[in-house]
Amino acid sequence: MDTYSGPVFEMARHQFETIANYLEIPESLRARLLYPKRAITIACPVNLDSGTTAVFQGFRVQHHLTLGPTKGGTRFATTVDMGEVAALAIWMSWKCALAGLPYGGAKGGVTVDVAKLSGRELEALSRRYMQEMIPFVGPHIDVMAPDMGTNEQVMAWFMDTYSMYQGKTVSEIVTGKPVSSGGTEGRREATGLGVVHLIARAMERLAMQMKGSRCIIQGFGNVGSVAAEELDRRGARIVGVSDHSASYFDRRGLDVARLLAHVRRTGKLEGFSCELLLNPALMLVQECDVLVPAATERVIDGPVASNLKCRILAEGANGPTTPDADQILDRRRSEVFVIPDILCNSGGVIVSYFEWVQGLQRLFWDREAVLSRLFGKLDESFEKVVRKAEKDQVSNRTAAMALGVQTVLEAKQTRGLFP
Known part of the structure; x- marks a missing residue:
């Protein structure tokens, strides 16, 4: 189809074709699933x-x-x-x-x-x-x-x-x-809190400690700032942050409270410090325990993937990792634990679903109930993904996307095709 073009769509199409090959989906069914x-x-x-x-x-x-x-x-x-x-x-x-x-x-x-x-x-x-x-x-x-x-x-x-x-x-x-x-308690911070909850789950599997861990967050909007605040609250050390205006790095740890106050006052990171500035191109490849790309698509390409020095890559953004980078990360599975975007940042849509249900019923829950249900959903998805990845000896992204695509495929096959 000529309607869709550009590097982001080609990335989504390439990812789908990779999963379709993995699931052995017949060619005759692929266009209906993708377009x-x-x-x-x-x-x-x-x-x-x-x-x-x-x-x-x-x-x-x-x-x-x-x-x-x-x-x-x-x-x-x-x-x-x-x-x-x-x-x-x-x-x-x-x-x-x-x-x-x-x-x-x-x-x-x-x-x-x-x-x-x-x-x-x-x-x-x-x-x-x-x-x-x-x-x-x-x-x-x-x-x-x-x-x-x-x-x-x-x-x-x-x-x-x-x-x-x-x-x-x-x-x-x-x-x-x-x-x-008519909104719901917990929706604004749901994606960022979900990212941190899944980082903690990954740390449990890898026998890592949250307290004292070094974290870098690329993107300091709603997702990145909430994730930074929650990681800081749990005892992690935020050593690097960036947005479209500036990048800051300090191995000793940044003052997250001051960063948040500055962004609330000015709307961006620029102007927070002159001494801690770092070239944005270098931020993603600094040594750390957790890297959270929480900005835009396609920031982790092949060269960046080859030089990542994190133990956990938690994709708070949609599509931050290109297909060529995925191939490299697949080979580095024992070094870099990837929490793929369709799992890592799903907290927002999960709580959006809760908000929709509450709106339809005109029956609203408190924040504790919302977050409890959110974390339960995330735990279910995380376990499904890591079990499939380990069982089939594939990457977490392949496992997550295969589970998602397979669910849609089965639903379409069950319903059939209206004449």
Whole structure:
């Protein structure tokens, strides 16, 4: 198909073909499993504060609806295009299937530099995007969530816009909302807490200690900052952090509380220190016990994979490791324990599922109940992945993706093909 292109989609396609070969899926079934059910491109005109009108390009991809409605975030970033969105929707399908959630994968986004928008312009863009999506989304069709460049406030605007058109409040149309607007306790920090919970599980298997371990976190947004705070609380030493603006490294350990306060005040890491600056290209290959890529796709390529000096690679981001890097890490399985993205960062969609269920039932749980259920789900998925990896003598990524793809394949075969 010519609809989807670009390096991120090619990476998702390559990963799928590798797993399809491993599972010996017939060629006749592969295209139906891989290619999205629906892809939408929209124009989002917005009146700017300057008095001019700008038109932003928006996207939404729904991968499959075999197991239930589709589920996925909405990304506002300059890199957003149809290929990237399609790849993220595909990965979300395997992630939901691995976690046992009744969802197919989806993803959406707008090509925009959010930093250049005023608060009013961001609200106008958010509402216009949801307005254009109304014919294609719904609580039992496609449920949106936050992603890079969006947050709880944007989800509240999405929900309000959809509700105005329905003539009633439909809180379950999105997840990741403020608690005051029907969101759930624990959703904002769920992905980062899930990453740390799985790091602890990996450490148990490897006979490592959390206290005093050296951790590097690439990306200091919602996932990376929460992970840093939780690792610090558990006694780990955060020796390196980075975001799009700066990278800092200190073998003695960084002051996480001061870092968090600085980012809350300025919105970025830049300006925190002059003495601790490190070339961002070198951050990923510093010696550490745990490396958490929690930013964007394709940051760990072949050369980086060859030079990794971590014991645990916990993929907080989606698609941070390229296929050529995967081959190298497969050969280094005894040196680097990989917690693959569709397992490692699944905490967000798991708690999004909990939020959706609570919204449908109008019955809400407290934070302790939400996190207890989250960690139980993560433990189940972790055990399934490591058991399969050990039994079949394959990488954790191969095991995780095989479990996800196999679940979707069996569901499609059971339902058959409508004429």
